[in-house]
Structures are given as C-alpha cells and as structure tokens.
Amino acid sequence: MKAILSGNEAIARGAYEAGIKVGVGYPGTPSTEILENFIKYDDVVTEWSVNEKVAMEVGLGSALAGKRTLVTMKHVGLNVAADPLFTASYIGSNAGMVIVVADDPDLHSSQNEQDSRHYARAAKVPMVEPSDSQEAKEFVRYACELSEGFDTPIFFRSVTRISHSKTIVSLEKKLDYKHDKGFEKENIKKHVMIPGFARQRHFIVEDRMKSLEEFSNRIEINRIEKGNGKIAVITSGLCYNYVKEVLPEADIFKLGMIYPLPMKKLIDFCKGYDKVYVVEELDPFIEDQLKAKGVSNVVGKDIMPITGEYSPELIYTAITGKKFNSEINVEIKPFPRPPMLCPGCPHAQTFNAMRKLGLTVSGDIGCYTLGTLPPYSAMHACVDMGASIPFAQGLEIAQGSEFKHDVVAVIGDSTFAHSGITGLINAAYNKRRILVIVLDNSTTAMTGMQPNPFNGSTITGEETVVIDYQKLAEAIGIKKDNFRTVTAYKEEVISETIQELLAKKELCLMVVTGPCLIYKRKKEKV
Amino acid sequence: MEKDIKMNKIKNILMVGVGGQGIITASDILSEAALLDGHDVKKSEIHGMSQRGGSVFSHVRYGEKVYSPTIKTGEADILLSLEVIETVRWLVYANKSTKVILSETRIQPQTVKEYPEGVIESLKKEFKDFFLVNPIEINKQNGDNKVLNTTLLGILSNLLDISDSSWEKAMEKLVPNGTYESNLAAFRLGKKLF
Numbered sequence: 001m002k003a004i005l006s007g008n009e010a011i012a013r014g015a016y017e018a019g020i021k022v023g024v025g026y027p028g029t030p031s032t033e034i035l036e037n038f039i040k041y042d043d044v045v046t047e048w049s050v051n052e053k054v055a056m057e058v059g060l061g062s063a064l065a066g067k068r069t070l071v072t073m074k075h076v077g078l079n080v081a082a083d084p085l086f087t088a089s090y091i092g093s094n095a096g097m098v099i100v101v102a103d104d105p106d107l108h109s110s111q112n113e114q115d116s117r118h119y120a121r122a123a124k125v126p127m128v129e130p131s132d133s134q135e136a137k138e139f140v141r142y143a144c145e146l147s148e149g150f151d152t153p154i155f156f157r158s159v160t161r162i163s164h165s166k167t168i169v170s171l172e173k174k175l176d177y178k179h180d181k182g183f184e185k186e187n188i189k190k191h192v193m194i195p196g197f198a199r200q201r202h203f204i205v206e207d208r209m210k211s212l213e214e215f216s217n218r219i220e221i222n223r224i225e226k227g228n229g230k231i232a233v234i235t236s237g238l239c240y241n242y243v244k245e246v247l248p249e250a251d252i253f254k255l256g257m258i259y260p261l262p263m264k265k266l267i268d269f270c271k272g273y274d275k276v277y278v279v280e281e282l283d284p285f286i287e288d289q290l291k292a293k294g295v296s297n298v299v300g301k302d303i304m305p306i307t308g309e310y311s312p313e314l315i316y317t318a319i320t321g322k323k324f325n326s327e328i329n330v331e332i333k334p335f336p337r338p339p340m341l342c343p344g345c346p347h348a349q350t351f352n353a354m355r356k357l358g359l360t361v362s363g364d365i366g367c368y369t370l371g372t373l374p375p376y377s378a379m380h381a382c383v384d385m386g387a388s389i390p391f392a393q394g395l396e397i398a399q400g401s402e403f404k405h406d407v408v409a410v411i412g413d414s415t416f417a418h419s420g421i422t423g424l425i426n427a428a429y430n431k432r433r434i435l436v437i438v439l440d441n442s443t444t445a446m447t448g449m450q451p452n453p454f455n456g457s458t459i460t461g462e463e464t465v466v467i468d469y470q471k472l473a474e475a476i477g478i479k480k481d482n483f484r485t486v487t488a489y490k491e492e493v494i495s496e497t498i499q500e501l502l503a504k505k506e507l508c509l510m511v512v513t514g515p516c517l518i519y520k521r522k523k524e525k526v
Numbered sequence: 527m528e529k530d531i532k533m534n535k536i537k538n539i540l541m542v543g544v545g546g547q548g549i550i551t552a553s554d555i556l557s558e559a560a561l562l563d564g565h566d567v568k569k570s571e572i573h574g575m576s577q578r579g580g581s582v583f584s585h586v587r588y589g590e591k592v593y594s595p596t597i598k599t600g601e602a603d604i605l606l607s608l609e610v611i612e613t614v615r616w617l618v619y620a621n622k623s624t625k626v627i628l629s630e631t632r633i634q635p636q637t638v639k640e641y642p643e644g645v646i647e648s649l650k651k652e653f654k655d656f657f658l659v660n661p662i663e664i665n666k667q668n669g670d671n672k673v674l675n676t677t678l679l680g681i682l683s684n685l686l687d688i689s690d691s692s693w694e695k696a697m698e699k700l701v702p703n704g705t706y707e708s709n710l711a712a713f714r715l716g717k718k719l720f
C-alpha cells in the first residue's frame with residue numbers, strides 16, 4: 001500500500017516497521033512530529049523526556065537492555081545531549097539505537113543554524129541521511145541493522161524540508177524482531193566508563209570507525225548514478241533531489257551514509273573529472289574531508305552559500321551560471337507578517353508590565369520570546385533553553401555593588417523543567433538576588449502543545465505528578481516569603497508583585513499562571 | 527531552461543495564505559487525490575510559527591517522477607491564494623501563463639497601518655487566466671464559512687487532470703469528521719463557478 005507521508009511520519013513508520021519498541025525525545029521543530037506519530041502504533045513505549053540529555057540517556061539504557069530504540073531531537077537539542085552522546089559512542093548500543101537529529105537550515109524556527117553533521121565526526125558515530133520519505137522509512141530500519149552490526153549508536157539526520165515535506169511511501173508490515181541479548185550487568189568493561197575501561201573502548205571505537213568506512217564503500221545507499229558525464233556532483237539528502245531536478249544529465253555520487261564517508265570510492269570518482277561539485281547545505285562537511293585527503297578538484301562553498309537553504313534554482317545558477325527569471329512585474333510591496341503572540345495570549349500582560357517598569361529582562365526560548373518585539377519590547381537577551389536564569393546572574397555579578405535590582409529572568413514552564421531549575425539552584429546556592437518569573441501556560445506551546453512536568457500529563461495523556469513550584473522553591477532555599485503565584489490576566493497585580501519582590505533585594509520566584517488559549521481550545525474539544 | 531527538463535511534465539501548484547485559512551488541508555487533499563490517480567507526488571511546506579498569523583505556503587508537484595519538493599522560480603502552473611497580499615508575496619514563482627485562483631480576502635495584521643490598494647487590478651494586468659472569487663458570496667452560497675478552501679479546490683480541479691472520484695476519496699479521508707457532505711457540496715460549487 002502507498003501513502004503520502006511527511007518525513008517525520010515516515011521516520012515513525014520506519015521505526016514501527018523495524019520493530020523499534022522505545023521512542024524517547026524532547027520536542028523541537030522540525031523533529032516533534034516523529035514521536036507524536038510513533039505513539040499511534042501498537043505495542044510501543046514512548047515518553048517526552050524532560051530534556052534531550054535525559055532522552056539520550058534513557059534511550060541508551062533501553063538499547064543496552066535489548067530493545068530497538070529511537071531518540072529524537074532538533075539540532076540544538078543535540079548540544080544538550082552531547083555529554084552522554086560522546087560516551088555512548090564508547091559503550092556501544094547492543095540493540096539498535098537510532099538518534100534522529102533534525103537540522104533547520106534557514107532558521108525557520110530556531111535560534112541558530114548549526115550543522116549537526118559535525119557531531120557524527122566529533123563523537124565518532126555513523127550518520128545516515130535520507131532524500132525523501134521513502135528513504136526516511138527505509139533508512140531507519142537500515143540504521144537499526146548497522147547499529148547492531150557495528151555495536152554503535154547511529155545518527156539519522158533530517159532537515160526541516162525533509163521532515164515537513166510529504167512524498168510517497170510504500171508501507172510494509174512490521175518486522176517480527178526480537179533482540180536476543182538483554183542488559184549484561186557483568187560486562188562492566190563495556191558499561192562503566194572509568195578511565196581504565198574507557199581507554200580500551202577508545203581503541204574499539206577507532207577500529208569500528210575504520211570498519212565502517214571500509215564498509216561504506218560497498219553499500220548500496222552510497223551510489224553513483226551515471227549521466228552524460230559532462231557535470232559531476234557529490235551530494236546527499238534533500239539536495240540530491242534539487243540536483244536531479246535541474247541537472248538530470250549529471251553524473252551524481254549520492255551519499256546515503258554521510259559519516260564515515262566512503263573515501264576510497266569518492267576519491268576514485270573525483271579522479272574521473274576535471275571538476276566535481278559538492279552540493280551540501282550549511283557547512284562544507286563533505287568538501288572539507290575530501291580536501292583534507294588531497295582531492296583538489298572539488299568545488300562547493302566557493303560558489304554556493306554556507307548560510308540558508310538551497311533550492312533547485314540556486315544550485316542551477318551556481319553551477320551553470322544561467323538564471324531563472326520571474327516574468328511578473330507587480331510593483332506593490334507586500335507587508336511582512338512577523339510571528340506574534342496570539343490575541344489574548346496569557347504571556348502578554350507580563351511583558352506589558354515589565355516594559356512599563358523599565359526592567360532588564362533576561363529571556364528564554366518559547367512563544368514568549370516574541371515579547372522582545374513590539375508592541376511588548378520587553379526582552380533584552382535570549383540565548384538557549386534555560387539560559388535566562390544564569391544569564392541574569394551574570395548581569396548581576398558584573399554590576400557588583402552597583403546592582404540596581406532591576407534584573408528579571410523570564411522563562412516558560414517547559415523550558416523551566418528542561419534546564420531552568422539547575423540555573424535556579426545555582427542562583428540560590430550562590431546567593432544571587434534576581435527575580436525569576438516562570439510564565440506557566442500549562443503546556444509547551446511553541447512546539448505544538450506537548451505535555452511537560454508542570455502540567456500533569458504524559459505523552460499518552462495519562463495523568464501524572466505535577467511539580468509543586470512552592471515546594472521546589474523552598475527545597476532549593478528560596479525563602480517562603482519570596483515566592484508568589486499570580487494570574488496572567490491582571491497586569492496591575494503582576495506589576496505590583498514584581499515591584500514588591502524586587503524590593504526584597506533577594507532571590508525571588510514568581511509564577512504567572514494562565515493556560516495557552518490554543519491549548520485550552522484543544523482540551524475543550526476532546 | 528534546458529529542453530529535457532521542460533519535457534518531464536510535472537504539474538506545479540503553489541497554494542498560499544495566512545495561518546489558519548486551511549492551506550495545509552487543501553494541499554493535503556490535492557496531494558492525496560494526485561496519489562490516488564497514480565501520480566508521483568511531492569509537497570513541501572514549512573510549519574512552525576504559522577499559527578501565530580504568519581504567511582503560509584505549500585508547494586505541490588505531481589507527475590510521472592518528481593524530484594524537487596519545491597517549485598522553481600517562475601514555474602508554477604497554478605497559484606491558488608486565499609489572501610490578496612499573499613498572492614503578491616509569492617509572485618516570483620509565477621509566469622505570464624500561470625493560472626491564478628484568488629479568494630478576495632484581506633487579512634491585515636495590527637501592526638500594518640494601510641493595506642495596499644490596487645492589488646487586484648495589477649494582478650489582472652499580468653495574468654490572462656485569473657479566477658477571482660468573492661469569499662462573502664461563496665460563504666453565503668455554501669451556508670458555511672469553513673469550506674471556502676474546498677470551493678477553491680473545486681475551481682482548481684477544473685484546471686487539472688485528476689479524476690473526481692480521487693478528489694472525493696481524498697476529501698473523505700482528510701476533512702474533519704462529520705464535514706464531508708458540506709465539503710463535497712462546496713467542492714461542487716467551485717466546479718460550477720467558471
């Protein structure tokens with residue numbers, strides 16, 4: 001049977017067909033829908049983990065215990081999960097462990113444009129990359145097999161336009177898969193990474209990468225498609241389609257496994273031409289490795305940009321020098337439609353209050369980051385998830401005795417659970433005197449309403465514990481009188497409470513509650 | 527463009543509008559219908575922050591074998607738009623023979639003081655195949671203001687070679703529960719409009 005699936009739906013389908021049993025991750029555009037679709041299949045166990053590091057660690061445990069496992073995150077999530085990643089590489093995986101990382105060229109919904117392929121090289125973990133949904137589905141299964149065959153976690157890289165584009169997929173039956181080995185608790189030399197054991201594992205990792213590279217020269221997903229030989233291109237993933245579209249006669253080396261590269265086969269390929277184009281979005285990941293091996297006739301970033309998304313037109317123009325022109329002449333300039341908080345959003349009043357009070361606001365990531373734009377104009381920094389609270393502490397420290405007690409950290413509920421609490425502990429422990437405001441809209445709104453540890457339900461909708469802000473504050477060491485909860489809808493009350501807490505000149509926690517309107521509407525429908 | 531590219535006759539349909547207008551569902555229906563008719567199909571869009579009033583677009587391409595999920599500049603066969611100024615935003619994808627289907631809806635963000643005038647007139651000058659519909663009129667005829675996008679699909683269906691039964695099956699699968707009848711009626715209204 002055929003269906004038209006998004007890349008993310010296809011990854012979920014692939015996981016199901018491959019007999020993957022466990023799916024864990026933390027939401028983040030464009031990766032979120034993978035778990036949201038995986039959960040629809042029978043006989044799977046899923047969770048929204050508290051953050052990506054936790055997801056990676058839960059995933060590693062589950063793979064080592066003998067269940068094929070999927071771990072999903074967006075590119076910046078991999079930064080959070082990098083610590084377990086580098087050592088998981090040493091430990092290996094036992095059952096298949098597929099780590100999906102979705103990059104976001106052009107920053108459709110992200111705070112940076114990093115190229116996660118570098119992690120494959122840095123952590124010595126193989127990486128596959130599909131070109132469409134059919135490959136996305138197939139590569140999950142293939143990745144499971146590689147992961148088990150080479151005893152390594154494996155990366156599955158997507159980009160926004162693979163994850164969110166829909167293409168046709170042939171659906172197959174679920175594999176009747178059973179892994180024969182559970183967690184071997186005696187095998188401490190493999191599972192306990194003290195220096196003595198890890199040193200030995202590092203040799204194994206290096207050997208594994210050599211075997212994988214050797215292997216990559218022989219696999220079908222790294223293939224050469226012969227054209228008329230006039231133009232030669234090395235490419236992978238999404239860009240393969242663009243190249244086929246505009247240069248249908250080119251000789252193409254299509255990479256399905258992008259780390260380790262099939263170096264021998266690539267070098268041989270390059271020998272056949274005067275010039276070989278490397279077409280890859282973001283960094284010159286493939287190009288640089290080829291150049292490092294002395295391949296001097298490859299051309300890539302000299303003629304194609306390092307920033308933004310590619311398109312068929314961009315590649316065509318860069319390689320042939322010819323342009324695509326639009327013939328239409330309409331002089332009217334469309335006004336922009338920048339993203340805005342929804343009308344009636346519970347975040348609005350807090351930003352109005354903070355602007356009017358002239359505070360310095362250390363912000364964080366979520367819908368509420370829009371508080372930086374007019375008409376709110378009340379957020380002055382935003383780095384990464386959880387940064388609001390420590391960043392504000394940095395501002396305080398730098399001001400020293402001149403600290404004016406006008407610094408506020410603002411963070412959403414999901415972000416607070418993800419990595420905000422650690423920063424709050426740091427503030428209490430180091431006797432800082434900032435005000436921390438949690439904007440609790442009962443959901444993870446930005447990424448499409450996922451539940452989190454502050455809203456009382458799990459990914460399956462099951463009821464669960466809710467973190468109690470007051471008790472948390474108390475346990476951390478915030479004075480009882482320095483804690484307040486207020487409703488999101490009364491600007492005056494919000495404003496008065498902020499002033500009252502700032503006047504204490506001590507670390508304070510204020511929680512502003514009001515459900516996200518879209519979330520509320522969704523809940524009422526069910 | 528080189529000749530061999532032109533010969534691979536792929537239909538390129540670009541659908542545009544503002545978050546919440548039903549662009550994604552409409553393009554899902556078109557893609558499913560093309561699939562049911564045995565075509566290769568690709569569809570590309572970006573979702574994320576669109577719910578918050580942003581502009582939304584969806585590229586649908588179908589034919590014997592489709593590579594790029596996105597349409598190339600100047601190569602849209604049809605531009606279907608649910609919002610006046612959004613039509614202008616995506617004109618780089620159009621050419622003189624692009625067929626334009628436009629619902630004359632204007633959505634003005636709070637931050638914008640004046641909605642540009644004369645858009646329809648300028649568009650009419652550029653395109654000879656211009657299908658303009660009045661959304662108030664259509665909503666009245668449909669007796670329902672949630673199926674305007676389906677009426678535009680009805681107009682679109684007259685310009686494509688996809689069978690009615692595939693359109694109907696696709697709608698049955700993809701419209702919200704309990705709204706198939708009203709969507710089917712809206713689709714049929716669109717088919718009769720031009």
Ligand SMILES: Cc1ncc(C[n+]2csc(CCOP(=O)(O)OP(=O)(O)O)c2C)c(N)n1
Binds near residue numbers: 028367444
């Ligand atoms: C490390 C990392 N993981 C995931 C994301 C994607 N992401 C952006 S904001 C956000 C959560 C927002 O939820 P919340 O803090 O509750 O704020 P809300 O959007 O509900 O206002 C997520 C998951 C990210 N930017 N960085």
